[in-house]
Amino acid sequence: MERKKIPLRQFTIEEAGELKRISRSQVASSSHVTHAKILLAVHEGHSHCEAAVIAGRRSRNAVTGLVKRFNKEGIRAIHIHHGGGNPVIYNAVQKGQIVGLVKIKPDRKKDGTSNWSLTTLKSSLRKQGLKTVSTYTIWKCLHEAGLTWQQSRTWVETGSTQRIRKSGIVKVKDIDTEAKKSLIEEAYMLGKKLGLDVWCEDEAGPFQAIPQHGPSWQPEITPKCLPHEYVRGGTAKLLTLLHPADGRTVVKGIESCTNQVLHPWLKKEFEKILKSTPIPKSHISKKENRKIWEHWQKGLQIKFALHTKLPRLRGLLVWDNLAGHKTPDMVNWLVTHGVMPLYTPLSGSWLNMAESIQNIFKRRALNGEHPENSKQIISWLEEVAYAWNKQPTPFIWGGKRATRRQRSYQRHHTQAGSGALTWGPIKKQMLTTAHKRDN
Numbered sequence: 001m002e003r004k005k006i007p008l009r010q011f012t013i014e015e016a017g018e019l020k021r022i023s024r025s026q027v028a029s030s031s032h033v034t035h036a037k038i039l040l041a042v043h044e045g046h047s048h049c050e051a052a053v054i055a056g057r058r059s060r061n062a063v064t065g066l067v068k069r070f071n072k073e074g075i076r077a078i079h080i081h082h083g084g085g086n087p088v089i090y091n092a093v094q095k096g097q098i099v100g101l102v103k104i105k106p107d108r109k110k111d112g113t114s115n116w117s118l119t120t121l122k123s124s125l126r127k128q129g130l131k132t133v134s135t136y137t138i139w140k141c142l143h144e145a146g147l148t149w150q151q152s153r154t155w156v157e158t159g160s161t162q163r164i165r166k167s168g169i170v171k172v173k174d175i176d177t178e179a180k181k182s183l184i185e186e187a188y189m190l191g192k193k194l195g196l197d198v199w200c201e202d203e204a205g206p207f208q209a210i211p212q213h214g215p216s217w218q219p220e221i222t223p224k225c226l227p228h229e230y231v232r233g234g235t236a237k238l239l240t241l242l243h244p245a246d247g248r249t250v251v252k253g254i255e256s257c258t259n260q261v262l263h264p265w266l267k268k269e270f271e272k273i274l275k276s277t278p279i280p281k282s283h284i285s286k287k288e289n290r291k292i293w294e295h296w297q298k299g300l301q302i303k304f305a306l307h308t309k310l311p312r313l314r315g316l317l318v319w320d321n322l323a324g325h326k327t328p329d330m331v332n333w334l335v336t337h338g339v340m341p342l343y344t345p346l347s348g349s350w351l352n353m354a355e356s357i358q359n360i361f362k363r364r365a366l367n368g369e370h371p372e373n374s375k376q377i378i379s380w381l382e383e384v385a386y387a388w389n390k391q392p393t394p395f396i397w398g399g400k401r402a403t404r405r406q407r408s409y410q411r412h413h414t415q416a417g418s419g420a421l422t423w424g425p426i427k428k429q430m431l432t433t434a435h436k437r438d439n
Contacts, residue, residue: 158345204240
């Protein structure tokens with residue numbers, strides 16, 4: 001049975017302008033655009049049947065109902081209304097009850113969970129009196145209150161950490177945190193412009209010779225199966241030296257990472273690097289040269305004494321704040337060869353861009369694989385690093401705030417493990433570890 005035709009009242013100037021704007025909108029809801037077109041067609045003198053056809057509708061009854069709502073409600077009539085039956089209205093008190101429950105920690109014994117989900121919230125709210133509340137209503141109320149479902153993550157407070165002492169657990173702070181952060185960021189951003197080679201060093205691992213979880217392409221509903229019973233085949237580590245400006249890396253797989261292993265390797269590699277790097281020809285006085293060295297200790301309260309005779313500063317080495325990295329023999333060797341060590345603060349490994357390249361190598365070499373011994377892990381990691389150096393990706397540094405600002409107008413790609421970014425996605429290697437092993 002057709003509804004009785006109801007005449008449309010006259011538009012106000014504001015209503016006419018708003019309806020025309022919505023009818024031409026490219027971003028408004030399609031239902032809003034359709035309703036605006038119907039009302040404008042009826043206002044121009046078309047019948048309800050003609051208005052329905054113009055807007056792509058089949059029945060004039062929907063047009064009649066829309067006209068009736070517009071005469072009563074005005075511009076709000078273009079919004080979709082309740083489809084029928086008695087509308088369920090949740091007032092401010094009931095919405096507050098929903099949001100308030102989320103802020104209360106659930107009882108594991110009573111509620112069966114440590115964190116609320118929509119389903120467990122629904123069960124608990126229905127016990128509290130909201131007999132017909134649905135998960136959609138709960139979700140909508142939580143979003144209106146500014147709450148969203150997010151993944152938990154660990155948080156590092158740079159410059160402080162916990163240590164076990166005889167008196168118990170104590171919080172240790174690094175008094176040079178801000179100074180170290182400033183110097184490392186300045187090295188990343190200005191080192192190349194100042195003619196200094198900036199390198200990052202870190203030791204990745206230990207990597208265990210056990211089944212490694214990870215995604216891979218497999219036939220549909222037939223995932224790759226790894227054994228849950230296995231024999232531990234030892235562990236391996238990866239010494240990594242990264243040149244962020246062009247992405248080049250120097251790596252060495254080892255089974256034990258002592259100072260007797262790390263220091264000779266680092267000296268050997270830096271000798272090669274310094275031989276291939278030309279010494280600046282511009283002349284500077286001894287006083288100016290000392291000022292350059294002292295600049296990279298600016299603001300530090302705990303620092304090592306510089307030599308009386310200093311060579312020309314040629315490079316900066318960013319590495320972790322470990323006792324083995326501060327041995328007099330190693331520090332003296334670096335300074336003698338024109339390399340200034342910069343140490344990250346406590347809990348500040350994110351300032352070392354070598355962390356990012358190590359995560360990339362680990363993912364490419366071990367994800368979804370089952371290494372049987374440490375030598376196999378070392379071989380795979382070194383093969384991936386070899387392929388990376390064929391087409392390396394430079395890393396850049398802009399700081400946290402600069403990164404957030406740049407994302408609004410320029411796409412960057414963050415790399416896990418540190419604050420490193422790349423201008424584009426990591427380039428895929430033509431020769432993968434799997435292909436090399438197959439051959």
